[in-house]
Amino acid sequence: MSLQMVTVGHNIALIQPGFSLMNFDGQVFFFGQKGWPKRSCPTGVFHFDIKQNHLKLKPAVFSKDSCYLPPLRYPATCSYKGSLESEQHQYIIHGGKTPNNELSDKIYIMSVACKNNKKVTFRCTEKDLVGDVPEARYGHSIDVVYSRGKSMGVLFGGRSYMPSTQRTTEKWNSVADCLPHVFLVDFEFGCATSYVLPELQDGLSFHVSIARNDTIYILGGHSLANNIRPANLYRIRVDLPLGSPAVNCTVLPGGISVSSAILTQTNNNEFVIVGGYQIENQKRMVCNTVSLGDNTIEISEMETPDWTPDIKHSKIWFGSSMGNGTVFLGIPGDNKQAMSEAFYFYMLKCSEDDVSEEQKILTNSQTSTEDPGDSTPFEDSEEFCFSAEATSFDGDDEFDTYNEDDEDDESVTGYWITCCPTCDIDINTWVPFYSTELNKPAMIYCSHGDGHWVHAQCMDLAERTLIHLSEGSNKYYCNEHIQIARALQTPRRGLPLQKPPMKSLHKKGSGKVLTPAKKSFLRRLFD
Numbered sequence: 001m002s003l004q005m006v007t008v009g010h011n012i013a014l015i016q017p018g019f020s021l022m023n024f025d026g027q028v029f030f031f032g033q034k035g036w037p038k039r040s041c042p043t044g045v046f047h048f049d050i051k052q053n054h055l056k057l058k059p060a061v062f063s064k065d066s067c068y069l070p071p072l073r074y075p076a077t078c079s080y081k082g083s084l085e086s087e088q089h090q091y092i093i094h095g096g097k098t099p100n101n102e103l104s105d106k107i108y109i110m111s112v113a114c115k116n117n118k119k120v121t122f123r124c125t126e127k128d129l130v131g132d133v134p135e136a137r138y139g140h141s142i143d144v145v146y147s148r149g150k151s152m153g154v155l156f157g158g159r160s161y162m163p164s165t166q167r168t169t170e171k172w173n174s175v176a177d178c179l180p181h182v183f184l185v186d187f188e189f190g191c192a193t194s195y196v197l198p199e200l201q202d203g204l205s206f207h208v209s210i211a212r213n214d215t216i217y218i219l220g221g222h223s224l225a226n227n228i229r230p231a232n233l234y235r236i237r238v239d240l241p242l243g244s245p246a247v248n249c250t251v252l253p254g255g256i257s258v259s260s261a262i263l264t265q266t267n268n269n270e271f272v273i274v275g276g277y278q279i280e281n282q283k284r285m286v287c288n289t290v291s292l293g294d295n296t297i298e299i300s301e302m303e304t305p306d307w308t309p310d311i312k313h314s315k316i317w318f319g320s321s322m323g324n325g326t327v328f329l330g331i332p333g334d335n336k337q338a339m340s341e342a343f344y345f346y347m348l349k350c351s352e353d354d355v356s357e358e359q360k361i362l363t364n365s366q367t368s369t370e371d372p373g374d375s376t377p378f379e380d381s382e383e384f385c386f387s388a389e390a391t392s393f394d395g396d397d398e399f400d401t402y403n404e405d406d407e408d409d410e411s412v413t414g415y416w417i418t419c420c421p422t423c424d425i426d427i428n429t430w431v432p433f434y435s436t437e438l439n440k441p442a443m444i445y446c447s448h449g450d451g452h453w454v455h456a457q458c459m460d461l462a463e464r465t466l467i468h469l470s471e472g473s474n475k476y477y478c479n480e481h482i483q484i485a486r487a488l489q490t491p492r493r494g495l496p497l498q499k500p501p502m503k504s505l506h507k508k509g510s511g512k513v514l515t516p517a518k519k520s521f522l523r524r525l526f527d
Contacts, residue, residue, distance in 0.1 A: 001287070001305045006328075006345045008055045013342055014046075015057075015330060017316070018073025021048060022091050023323030024112055027120060029060060032073045036099050036438075042431035044071040045122065048322070050347065063113040064429045066124040068439065072096030072104055076142035076155065078211070080109070080187065088112075092144070092153060092187070095137045100438070101173065103136035103160060109187070127187060132194035134183050135160055141218075142185075143211035147240035153185035154216055154238060157204045159224065177203025177224045182236060184245055199234065199249040202226060206260040210271060212292050214238050219290075219299075220276070222259035229278065231257040233297070254299055258284050262329075264321040266351035269293070272302070274327050274348060275317055283317060287350075305348060325351030415440040419454040420480055433457045434466065444469060448481035 008015065019032040028048040037044035041059035049056045062069075075096030081089045090111040096104050106126055113123035140158025144151055159175040161167065167174070180200040184193045207221030218234040233255030239246040261276030261284070271290040278284040285307060291298045311317065314331040322328050327348040416427045425441050434442050434456065442456040444466065456466045459479055469476055477484075 001303060002349045003305050003308070004053050004347050004349075005308075006050060006053050006055050006347050008345060009057070011057050015343065015345070016073075017318040017330075018097065019318075019320060020075060020077050020093075021320040021322050021328060022077065022110070023079075024089075024091075024120060025115075026324075027118070028322050029120075030057060031071070031077075031093075032075065032096070033071045034073075034099070035071075036432060036435065037071060039433065042433070043069065043122075045069070047120070048328075053347070055345070061119075061121050062429075063121055063123045064426070066113075066122065067108070067126045067428060068431055069093075069108055069110070069124045070098050070104070070439070072098065074138040075104070076140045076158070078142050078144055078153075080144045080151070080153075092142055094134075094142050094155065095140060095158065097138050103138060105134065105136035107185070107187075127190055129185065129190050129192045131192045132183065133192050134194075135178065137178050139205035140178070141207060141209035143209050143216050145211060145214045145216060145238045145240075147214040147238060150240045151187070152238060152240055152245065153183075153187055154211075154236065155183040155185060156180075156209070156216075156218065156236075157207055157221065159203075159205045175224070177205060179203060182247060182249075184238065184247065193245070195247045197236075197247065197249040199251050202230075204232075208258070208261050208263050208273060210263065210290060210292065210297075212269070214240075215295075217290075217292075217297055219273075220256055220258040220261065222277075227280075229257045229259050231255040233299075235297070252297065254297075256288060256299060260318075262319055262321055262327050263290075264323070264325055264327050264350055266325040272325065272327075272350040273299075274350070275319065275329065281315060283314075285312070308346075310344060311346070322347075325349065415443065417453070419443075419452075420458055420478065423455060423458050425455050425458065434463050436463075436467070442466060444476055446478040446481060447475040448477055448484065452478075454478045 014033040014035075015030070016034040019030060022029045022031060028050075030046040030048045031044070033044050033046075043060055043062050045060040045062075046057040047060055049058055072093065073096055076092075076094045078092050079089050080092045088111070090109050093108040093110060094104075094106070098104060107129060108124055108126055110122055110124050113121045115121070134155055137158035137160045140156060142153055142155045144153055157180070158178045160178050162171070162174050162176055180197075180203050182195045182197060182200070184195065185191075202223045202225060204218070204221030204223055208219040210217045210219070214237055216236045216238075218232070218236065220229060220232070222229050233252040235250045235252055237248055237250075256273075257278055258273065258276040262274045263271055264274065265271050266289075269292045271292075273288040273290060276284045286304060287302050288299055289302045291300075311329075311331055317329055317331050319327055319329040327350065329346045329348060330343045331346075333342050333344055416425065417423075419425070430441060432438065436442060443453045444456050444459065444461070446452050446454055461469075
C-alpha cells in the first residue's frame, strides 16, 4: 500500500464530505459538489483528472436529452449492467442531500452517450418508481444482484428526517434511522417492493455493502437509535424466478465494527476496507481485506498504511473509491493558519497491480464518510464550512443561493412554455443559469396587453437586473414588445415655460417709480 499527497488546482472548495466518484472505462468522474453548480459547469459533474499527483477538475457535459441531475451528497451509488454478459455499464444514483439540505427520493441512471477523443458525453435519465417507493434518505446503500439471467436493485438502510408531525423548529433537521426494510427495485419496469426480514431488527446507515452475483453482504454500520456500531455481518440472497422474487437473510459470524468506511476492489473477488470510525469521534486506522467465495466471506486485517501525522491527528476523514484499488481521501486543513487550505487530500493505492476493466466497475458500495457519531452532520456544521476560493468558476459570490419566489405562480403558467420565437428552454436539457434557480427556470412577467410570462434567460437578462426587477414595482416588457410599449408611451409632460416678469420702468437717476400718466407720455414720445 502506498500513500501519496495530492495537490488540487482551482475549485478545491467543491470537494467536501459526501462526494462520490464514478469510474467509466478507467476515467474517474466527480459528483456531489458543495453548493449549487456554477455557470462554468452547470452539470456539477467533473472529470477527476490526476496527473503527477496533481488534481484538476474538468467540467463534464451531458447530452441534450438528459434530465437535470442535481448535486447530491451522501447518495447511494452503484454500477449497473443489464446482465453479467453486458459490456456497457451505467451508474445508479439514489437519494442524497441537495445543497438546500433537502433529501432526495429520486433514482437517476447515468450512462455514457458518446465518447470522442477521451471526451465523454453523459446521458442522465430519471426513473419513476411505483409500488413500495423508498422514502427520501441518505447514508444508505444500493446494489445490483443477478439471478437466472435477470437483474434487480437492492436498497437498504440510511437516515431520513423525522416525520413532519414530530419536527419542531428547534429540531427541524433531526434525523432518524430508516426502517430496516429491504427494497427490490426493477429498473426496467420501475417497480419497487419492500421486504421485512426478521434478522434485520435495527436500522443501519453508513454501512459497507458488497454484491456478488445473487448475494449482498452488509458489514458494520451505525444505529442512531442505540448509538452503537454493531459488528454485524449479514448475507442477503435474492432469487429471481419467473414468479415473485425470494429474499432471505442470514446472520454470519466474523463481522467488524465500522461505519463510514470506503470499499475498493483490488481483484476479482477481493476488496479492501479503508477508513471509517470504530467509536464516536475516533477514526478506525486499521484496514481489512475481504475475500469472497461462492458461498463464503472472509474478513482479515492487512498491513496498515504509513499514515501521515496530519491524518492520524485529524478528527474526521472522508473520501471515495476511484476504482482500480485506489482510494481518494480528504482531511480538514489547519484552519489556525491564515493561508491554510480547507482540506488536504491523499491518494491511497491498495494494489500495485493493474485491475481489469471489468473489475473496476463491479464494486458496489455505499462509501459516504460522514461521522455518524454525531446527530448533527459534519458537513452541515459551522466548523467545517469553508468559503469558495477567489479563483473559483464564478468570481464574486461564495455560494449559490435559492430564492423561493422562483416557485410562485406555477399554477398560473407552466415553466416549460415556449415564451418567445427564440425560446430554447427544454425540460429535458435545461440546467440552472442563475444562482437563484433550483429545478425550474426563472421567469418574469411582461406587462404588454393581457400580460404573459417569459424566461429571464431567453430575454438575456443579467442576474443583477433580474433581481432588481423582482424587488421593484416597475413594469417590464419583453424583447418582443418593448418597441411597441415605447411607441404607445405617452410623452412625458414637460415643465411649463417660465416667463420672466416685466421690469418696472424707472426714471434714470431718480430711483422713483413713474406714474401711469408719465409712462403713457413717454411711450407716445418714443413712438
